[in-house]
Amino acid sequence: MTGSPDPTAINSIAVDAEDVVTALEAGRRSGQDPVLRVTPPFSGRMRARLHRDGATEYDDEPAPIHVAPDALVTESAPVYPTPAQTEDDLREDPTVEYTRERHRERHAEAVDAWREAVTDHFVDTVTLDTPTGPHEVGVTVLG
Incomplete structure (x- = not known):
């Protein structure tokens, strides 16, 4: 051994x-x-x-x-995006209309951005x- x-x-x-x-x-x-x-x-x-x-x-x-x-x-690592938060952000955006498809796309983008950003921490x-x-x-x- x-x-x-x-x-x-x-x-x-x-x-x-x-x-x-x-x-x-x-x-x-x-x-x-x-x-x-x-x-x-x-x-x-x-x-x-x-x-x-x-x-x-x-x-x-x-x-x-x-x-x-x-x-x-680190403690400063970004918080994982939840579907609810992504939905809230999308609904608060006055420049776009909320749709389920847009929500899915935005959430996938938010998760991808989180995955990339967390590696800096x-x-x-x-x-x-x-x-x-x-x-x-x-x-x-x-x-």
Whole structure:
């Protein structure tokens, strides 16, 4: 076995930008609890991959480390657009008439804009919850 069973061996995690954005969106749209999972054995640099929290139970030690996608973006990250907010914005626009089709288009545009904008708000470090307590690591964003 290469690596360590001790998650404090981790110095940094690499996350795919698309995985983080997808996890954030899934949590907001569907109420699911996606996470980015770091799977043992642990070493200095680890990859965190998209995973549905609770999808797999682990009896083996050490258990994987789960990182909430919200922990990977700053507090200043844009708020995910809801269909209701998009509808309100469209109805308040005096230059266009509200239609369901226009609402769908505007909401898709708002989500696309959010997906692009949120990638400017990734954190440089994140604190992992480990069996021995919190452990701060660097974050490298791929893609």
